[in-house]
Each structure stands twice: as C-alpha cells, then as structure tokens.
Amino acid sequence: VKTVHKTNGYGQLKYVISEILPEYVDKVIFLDSDMLVLEDISVLHSYCNVMQTRGIMFAATGDQYKRDDLERSFGRGASRRAINSGLVLYNLAAMRRGVHTMFCSSQVFSSISCFRKYNTYQDVFTAVAILRPETYLKLQCFYNFQIGSVSFVHFL
Numbered sequence: 001v002k003t004v005h006k007t008n009g010y011g012q013l014k015y016v017i018s019e020i021l022p023e024y025v026d027k028v029i030f031l032d033s034d035m036l037v038l039e040d041i042s043v044l045h046s047y048c049n050v051m052q053t054r055g056i057m058f059a060a061t062g063d064q065y066k067r068d069d070l071e072r073s074f075g076r077g078a079s080r081r082a083i084n085s086g087l088v089l090y091n092l093a094a095m096r097r098g099v100h101t102m103f104c105s106s107q108v109f110s111s112i113s114c115f116r117k118y119n120t121y122q123d124v125f126t127a128v129a130i131l132r133p134e135t136y137l138k139l140q141c142f143y144n145f146q147i148g149s150v151s152f153v154h155f156l
Contacts, residue, residue: 085122
C-alpha cells in the first residue's frame with residue numbers, strides 16, 4: 001500500500017500479521033515504535049477476551065485529528081470514525097478462521113478504492129472500520145493519546 005506518509009515497511013506488517021505469526025499465537029498487542037507506555041498494558045488483555053467472544057478482528061483508538069479527506073471519501077462524520085493504528089489489538093484466531101475479510105485481501109482493497117490516496121497506513125484500518133464496523137472495537141483515547149493542541153480541544 002503506497003502512502004504519502006514517510007514510514008518504513010513496519011507499518012505494513014499490521015496488514016499481514018495473522019499470516020506471518022505462528023498458529024499458536026492467537027492474539028497480539030501491536031505498539032508503534034514511537035509509543036510511550038506509562039502503565040501496565042496487561043489491562044488490554046480484557047479487551048482481547050471481549051474481542052474473542054464477539055468475533056471482533058481488531059481494536060484501536062480513534063484518531064484525534066479531523067481528516068477532511070475522509071469526509072470526502074466516506075461522507076459526513078467519517079473523520080470522527082478515523083482510526084489511529086499506533087496501538088492495535090488483534091484477534092488472530094478470528095482472522096484466521098475467516099470470520100472477517102482480511103486486511104490484505106483483494107476484496108478489502110477494492111472496497112476501499114474510494115480513497116483518492118492513502119495518507120497513512122492507518123487509512124486502511126479506518127476504511128475497514130467504516131465499511132465493516134462489526135470487525136472493530138473502539139478503545140478509549142487514553143490508550144493512545146496524541147499530544148498536540150488539537151488533541152486537547154478535540155477531547156475536552
């Protein structure tokens with residue numbers, strides 16, 4: 001997936017993680033390299049249990065920045081449903097069982113062709129969450145709080 005965002009191939013691992021990890025790994029907590037962990041992340045395992053019960057494929061926080069490009073692609077209110085993929089919980093068992101379409105499948109990429117361009121790797125997550133909301137669990141913003149003046153205004 002080509003994007004205008006300057007990152008390396010690390011971001012693309014998020015799309016194929018269920019295919020590259022061994023079968024005995026059924027859940028993953030994926031953190032970007034720029035994340036600062038301030039507390040014990042074991043609390044996130046409770047979300048993994050909810051995801052397994054409901055057959056949810058992934059969980060992440062919402063993006064805290066307004067994205068006009070998402071509004072153009074998906075309509076009014078789409079930027080409020082944008083995903084920040086700095087922290088993603090994966091239910092690999094559900095992904096492998098084929099409960100939901102995989103990120104890397106041609107069906108998903110043809111469904112999200114309404115994007116004019118991908119600004120970041122997380123745009124694919126946003127598209128899946130918007131087009132297939134049953135595959136996504138929204139985490140509270142404090143699990144991936146973005147620093148910046150817009151963040152404080154957006155979440156007060």
